Amino acid sequence: MTPDPGEKTSGKTTEAGKSWHQETVHLPSFYSPRSRPVQDTETTRHEEREEFSLSSVARPLSRTLEAPTATLSSIANSDAALPPPSLLSPAFTPPATPGTTTPRSEPPRSVPVDSSIPSGGCGTKKPRLLETLPEVQCIVRARIPTTGGTEMFLHLYTNNVDQKEHLAIVFGSHIRSTSLDAPREGETEMDRMVRGAYTGRLYPGRTQSGMIGPAAPAAPADADASDTTGQSGPPLVRIHSECYTGETAWSARCDCGEQLDEAARLMSLPSEENGGIIIYLRQEGRGIGLGEKLKAYNLQDLGSDTVEANLLLRHPADARSYGLATAMLLDLGHKEVRLLTNNPEKIRAVEGPNREVRVTERVAMVPLSWKGKGGFRSREVEGYLKTKIEKMGHMLDMGGFS
Structure with missing residues (x-):
C-alpha cells in the first residue's frame, strides 16, 4: 500500500x-x-x-x-x-531514584558535533556568553549511595557571581575536583576527610586522607575503592537547571524530573566507564525564579505557552547562563565532554567564550513515553x-x- x-x-x-x-x-x-x-x-x-x-x-x-x-x-x-497512572492512583510514585527509572541497559546514542563550523549540529543561534568565566570552588564532597544500588559523589560549589550553592553530581570516583583537593592552610587530615578531600573510601577509624602526609592505613577489602579508574574518552555530562515543581512537586507541566532521573540512570550504566557528571545549576524557571515561574503557570492556564508567559512577565524566554557550568567542568578536570541535551544552543553556551570546554557529541534526551x-x-x-x-x-x- x-x-x-x-x-x-x-x-x-x-x-x-x-x-x-x-x-x-x-x-x-x-x-x-x-x-x-x-x-x-x-x-x-x-x-x-x-x-x-x-x-x-x-x-x-x-x-x-x-x-x-x-x-x-x-x-x-x-x-x-x-x-500513565493517575496522580490519584496508588501506582503513581514521586520522581524516581537514580538508576531505577527504567530497567534497560543499552548505552545512549550520540551524534558527533562541532561548534566551530556552521554545519556542526549546534543550531544557528549564537548565545550570549560571559567574557570571562566565573571563579568556582568546591567546598565539600560526599559519597551518596542510592536505593538503586549505584553510588555518586555530590560536590557543592560556591562562586564569585552569585550567592547560590550549585552542585555537581558525579558518577565515578576517578572524577575529582582540583579546588577541593588543594591543601588549605592550617587544616588537619581529619579536616580534609570531613570536607571530602580523600582517596578511596572512608571507614571507621581512618586517620589519613591518603593525599598528603603519611599514606593512609589499609582499609577493609570491601570498603576501599580506587580513584584511578582509567578513562578512554570524555564523560557523559548533563547541564540541569533546578526545577522544584518538576523534581519535587510531581508536576506534569514539564519533563525536568524525568530528565534528571534518566540522566542519572544513563550515567550509572556499566557501559559508561568514563563516568558522568550532572551539573545542577540553581536557576529555577529558566532563570526567573520560582515565584515568577508560578505566575507563568497561571498565564499558561489562561492560554499562553511557556515562552509567551515569560515574555508577558517581562522576562526573557530563557534567562539562564552556563558560565558556571563551564567553570565547574574545568575544575573537575574535563575539557571534552559528551553532552546530554536536546538544546543546540546549550552546546555553544557550555563550551565557554573561548571554547575552554569542547562538546564532542550530543546525546538526545527523548521523553520515555x-x-x-x-x-x-x-x-x-x-x-x-x-x-x-x-x-x-x-x-x-x-x-x-x-
Whole structure:
C-alpha cells in the first residue's frame, strides 16, 4: 500500500540478513529524521510491540492536544503501552531514584558535533556568553549511595557571581575536583576527610586522607575503592537547571524530573566507564525564579505557552547562563565532554567564550513515553515540549526510538 504524503517510513533488518522492510510511522512535523541503526539487531516479539507502541504515540501533536483521550484508544490493542497512572492512583510514585527509572541497559546514542563550523549540529543561534568565566570552588564532597544500588559523589560549589550553592553530581570516583583537593592552610587530615578531600573510601577509624602526609592505613577489602579508574574518552555530562515543581512537586507541566532521573540512570550504566557528571545549576524557571515561574503557570492556564508567559512577565524566554557550568567542568578536570541535551544552543553556551570546554557529541534526551518505555504523558507536557521544539530550536533524534 502506498503511504500518504505526510507519512515517514523507517526500516529495520535482522541478523539473518533480511532486507529492509518499510514501516509507516506518523511523526510530528517537529521531529528530526529517524536514524538508521548502525548494526542489525534480532527482531523479537518484544521489539515488535515496542515499535507498535511508537507508531501509536508518535503522531501529530496537535491531535494530542485537541483530543488527549485519543491516546488511550490508539494503543488499546497493545499490551506493551499502557496509559500513565493517575496522580490519584496508588501506582503513581514521586520522581524516581537514580538508576531505577527504567530497567534497560543499552548505552545512549550520540551524534558527533562541532561548534566551530556552521554545519556542526549546534543550531544557528549564537548565545550570549560571559567574557570571562566565573571563579568556582568546591567546598565539600560526599559519597551518596542510592536505593538503586549505584553510588555518586555530590560536590557543592560556591562562586564569585552569585550567592547560590550549585552542585555537581558525579558518577565515578576517578572524577575529582582540583579546588577541593588543594591543601588549605592550617587544616588537619581529619579536616580534609570531613570536607571530602580523600582517596578511596572512608571507614571507621581512618586517620589519613591518603593525599598528603603519611599514606593512609589499609582499609577493609570491601570498603576501599580506587580513584584511578582509567578513562578512554570524555564523560557523559548533563547541564540541569533546578526545577522544584518538576523534581519535587510531581508536576506534569514539564519533563525536568524525568530528565534528571534518566540522566542519572544513563550515567550509572556499566557501559559508561568514563563516568558522568550532572551539573545542577540553581536557576529555577529558566532563570526567573520560582515565584515568577508560578505566575507563568497561571498565564499558561489562561492560554499562553511557556515562552509567551515569560515574555508577558517581562522576562526573557530563557534567562539562564552556563558560565558556571563551564567553570565547574574545568575544575573537575574535563575539557571534552559528551553532552546530554536536546538544546543546540546549550552546546555553544557550555563550551565557554573561548571554547575552554569542547562538546564532542550530543546525546538526545527523548521523553520515555514517546519511546514507549515508561515515563508519563499529559496535555501540559506535550504542549511544553512542542513549544521548546518549535520556538526554542530543541532537537530530537528519532534514532533514540530504535
